[in-house]
Amino acid sequence: MKVYIEVTTWFKRFTGGNASLELEISEGTPVVEAVSSAGIPKEEIGFITVIKDNENKIVDDQYILTDGDRLKVYPAIIGG
Amino acid sequence: MPKVLRADGMNKCIGCFTCMLACSGVNRQNYSLSKSAIRVKTSGGLQGKFISIVCLACRDERACAEACPSGALEKRPGGGVIFKAQRCIGCRKCETACIVSAVHYDEEENKPIICKHCGVCAKFCPHECLRMEEVDNDL
Amino acid sequence: MIYEKYIRVLYIDMTENKIRIENRADLCEYLGGVGVATKLLEENIKPELDPLHEDQPIIFAIGAASTVFPVVTKTVAMFRSPLTGELGESYAGGRMAMTLFLAGYDAVVILGKAKRPSYITISRNDVGFKDARALWGATSDEVGRIIREREPGGGKRSIIRIGPGGENMSSFASVCVDTYRHFGRLGLGAVFGSKNLKAISIVGDRSVPIKNFKDYFKVYQEIYNRVxxxxxxxxxxxxxxxxxxxxxxxVGGLPTKNLRQNVFEHGESISGEAFAQKNLVRKMACTGCPVGCIHIGQLRREFDKGHEYEVISVGYDYELIFALGSFLGVKTPNDILDLIDVVEQMGLDAMSTGVVLGWATEAFMKKLITEEQTIVPLAFGNVASYKKAIEYMAYKENDFYSVLAQGADKASDVYGGKEFAMTLAKNEMAGYHTGYAAVVGAAVGARHSHLCNGGYSLDQSMKEFNKEKIVDTLFAEEKERCMLNSLVICLFARKVYDRKTILAALNSIGNNLTDEELTAIGERIYRAKLRIKKALGFDQMSVKLPKRFFETPSMSGQLDEKIAYELIGMYNKKIEEFMAAENR
Incomplete structure (x- = not known):
């Protein structure tokens, strides 16, 4: 099945400069694995949201993807 | 081939002073800014540019060596000079002879601070302001 | 003092123009930095006197490894906060720690009050008391420029100074350090003002011979490479x-328009990327930090018709973009830089300024205050009014602005609107509406800053809501940061400076501490802070949380007021046990 990932500018360094990616994954893949298979190191991931019913919802690392899911990946919050 | 220090990326300088701390540490075993052979400073406060004052590795006749009355500065292959401390009498003529003011002076030791072009500052520059360049042996 | 078994303290008496130096062996058990400063504050604070009384002390301290390792760049300041009335603690980078280290002082205690506006010069062999009458009224930039030209030591010098906000003793006036860094929070600038102290220039030109160079340099290189x-x-x-x-x-954690919203509709136009693309012109570093996190944005400002422009360079950071951007509904990088510059020139804390103006804007909208009081109409996004209002606060233009200059908590005491005065224990909130740990963390933190225990960070990493875990983690982090701040590392590098690295670094400079001793030092410091807070009359259980925190959803969803108070109660019990354990 196919999912669509959009990343913020910071992550483009890991995705060969691409802001959006299409990913072919097998059923039952947790979202964090899919994102990391796109080249983004797990420790860099802050939040992943899935667009559902026109709303951007934060999902857990272990959220199981369904065909056609649209994801957006954000960096972790930094500071002192 | 001999190498010399080139400080030609100073527009990129972030003013961390790691080069100075590393030079004083490695070459003089001191925590210090004063003992460093490279000096980084601002021109016109922190809103101005960072500039570096360091030996430019003169070739041919080196003004500092010319000015030295006691033979303490010998030509270094590729550029610059080698400091022979035991021959130095602390007259400070080298300091005034250098028109880019790159001969600093160690008041505690009463000796000039002469850049060896060892590359420690370049190694600890995080922003590629400093680099080592291979040059022909001019001697 | 590095390689020595004492802490070298410079005491400056501004009333008598006298100094004294003490080598205090007894302070070594506090390691340095915030530990030493806390102990010196405890010794010198006067709980019975007003925070701005001349007999109150200002303490500065550097740490056990300041400047000699990468990113160990901060100086801590401690004082009685005019904003909260209790523990004042603030950190600044720049060159100050390097200059104190290379001038030969671990800590400075300033007491008394000069007869006339003055500045102090500190070097390894002298302390000078100088006339600053002509500098009184000068902006932070101007005073920096004048002292830079008058005093020796360029390149090995740090100049810290106040602007009009500090002179007029706004409760959240800042102290500017080397143009782009600040003791921002909790009003150190006002304490400077109360002493007629406009600036301090410190020259560090000593050289300190390194012992066991090989061991030291090995650790230095390892840390440098990791950084x-x-x-x-x-x-x-x-x-x-x-x-x-x-x-x-x-994710709905960006406080917007006085936290009436948790998402800013113009968020994209004020993002880090937007600033980088439109305004970023250079990056700078504190002395000894190869990272260089200081971002300088450029603003071209038209000051007259006929294409008359001035160009100004302004430092920006997340907290400033939140406080003077989303929190005030200001939607472009240029406008935010414009506001930062005014705050900078007036010498106020940018975070408190934004949050105070957020309250004032909503109070104005709700007609709790009138235009007669505010002089200019306040509205979210109205940059021209905000620029004026910031100056009015710094100069205490009228009765209203005199009250506003004492913070949002005080202003809401006088004019109402407590439920939307976004403070935690009287300190204006930070830019994270991330969940319970952020709210409770600042309410229970020793100085009520998001940096006391990093609650916002805990909200982000916590997978499942668990009350005990929140309380335990905040408590552990507070103690750990007491230890880290005794070094004094920049907390941005806290993941580099794990326990193993700290021990290796300290051991390589002859400070043979163990892991257990580091824990004990952290606890000792936290206990001393809690003792000071108690002496100053702070009661954890009387802290009131503004309703707005529970009306606008956070990143972790809607927060329940009852749970927040319950967490504060649990934390309070924990510190009571912690203090009792010492007495046993």
């Missing part, structure tokens, strides 16, 4: 902390 070669610090240099705008806005 520069790994991804761990690269975000701080690249986009910098403004990278936070995008994720926080996406």
């Amino acid at each position: 520069t070669d790994t991804e761990i610090m690269s975000k701080y240099h690249d986009v910098g902390t403004p990278i936070n705008i995008e994720p926080l806005n996406a």
Whole structure:
């Protein structure tokens, strides 16, 4: 099945400069694995949201993807 | 081939002073800014540019060596000079002879601070302001 | 003092123009930095006197490894806060720690009050008391420029100074350090003003011979390589902390328009990327930090018709973009830089300024205050009015602005609107509406800052809500940060400075501490802070949380007031046990 990932500018360094990616994954893949298979190191991931019913919802690392899911990946919050 | 220090990326300088701390540490075993052979400073406060004052590795006749009355500065292959401390009498003529003011002076030791072009500052520059360049042996 | 078994304290008496130096062996058990400063504050604070009384002390301290290792760059200041009336603690980078280290002082205690506006010069062999009458009224930039030209030591010098906000004793006036860094929070600038102290210039030109160079340099190189070669610090240099705008806005954690909203509709236009593309012109570093996180944005400002422009360079960071951007509904990088510059020139804390103006804007909208009081109409996004209002606060233009200059808590005491005065224990909130740990963390933190225990960070990493875990983690982090701040590392590098690294660094400079001793030092410092807070009359259980925190959803969803108070109660019990354990 196919999912669509959009990343913020910071992550483009890991995705060969691409802001959006299409990913072919097998059923039952947790979202964090899919994102990391796109080249983004797990420790860099802050939040992943899935667009559902026109709303951007934060999902857990272990959220199981369904065909056609649209994801957006954000960096972790930094500071002192 | 001999190498010399080139400080030609100073527009990129972030003013961390790691080069100075590393030079004083490695070459003089001191925590210090004063003992460093490279000096980084601002021109016109922190809103101005960072500039570096360091030996430019003169070739041919080196003004500092010319000015030295006691033979303490010998030509270094590729550029610059080698400091022979035991021959130095602390007259400070080298300091005034250098028109880019790159001969600093160690008041505690009463000796000039002469850049060896060892590359420690370049190694600890995080922003590629400093680099080592291979040059022909001019001697 | 490095390699010595004492802490070298410089005492400056501004009333008598006298100094004294003490080598205090007894302070070594506090390691340095915030530990030493806390102990010196405890010894010198006068709980019975007003925070701005001349007999109150200002303490500065550097740490056990300041400047000699990468990113160990901060100086801590402690004082009685005019904003909260209790523990004042603030940190600044720049060159100050290096200059104190190379001038030969671990700590400075300033007492008394000069007869006339003055500045102090500190060097390894002298302390000078200088006339600053002509500088009184000068902005932070101007006073820096004048002292830079008058005093020796360029390149090995740090100049710290106040602007009009500090002179007029606004409760959240800041002290500017070397143009782009600040003791921002809790009003140190006002304490300077109360002493007629306009500036301090410190020259560090000593050289300290390194012992066991090989051991030391091995550890130095390991840390340097981790800081520069790994991804761990690269975000701080690249986009910098403004990278936070995008994720926080996406997940509903960006305080917007006085926290009436948790998402800013113009978030994208004020993101770190937007600043980087439109305004970023250079990056700078504190002395001894190869990261260089200081982001300088350029603003071209038209000051007259006929294409008359001035160009100004302004430092920006996440917290400033939040406080003077989303929190006030200001939607472009240029406008935010414009406001930062005014705050900078007036010498106020940018975070408190934004949050106070957020309250004032809503109070104005709700007609709790009138235009007669505010002089200019306040509205979210109205940059021209905000620029004026910031100056009015710094100069205490009228009765209303005199009250506003004492913070949002005080202003809401006088004019109402407590439920939307976004303070935690009287300190204006930080830019994270991330969940319970952020709210409770600042309410229970020793100085009520998001940096006391990093609650916002805990909200982000916590997978499942668990009350005990929140309380335990905040408590552990508070103690750990007491230890880290005794070094004094920049907290941005806290992932580099794990316990193993700290011990290796300290051991290589002859400070043979153990892991257990580091824990004990952290606890000793925290206990001393809690003793000071108690002496100053702070009661954890009387802290009231503004309702707004529970009306506007956070990143972790809607928060329940009852749970927040319950967590504070649990934390309070924990510190009571912690203090009782010492007495047993």
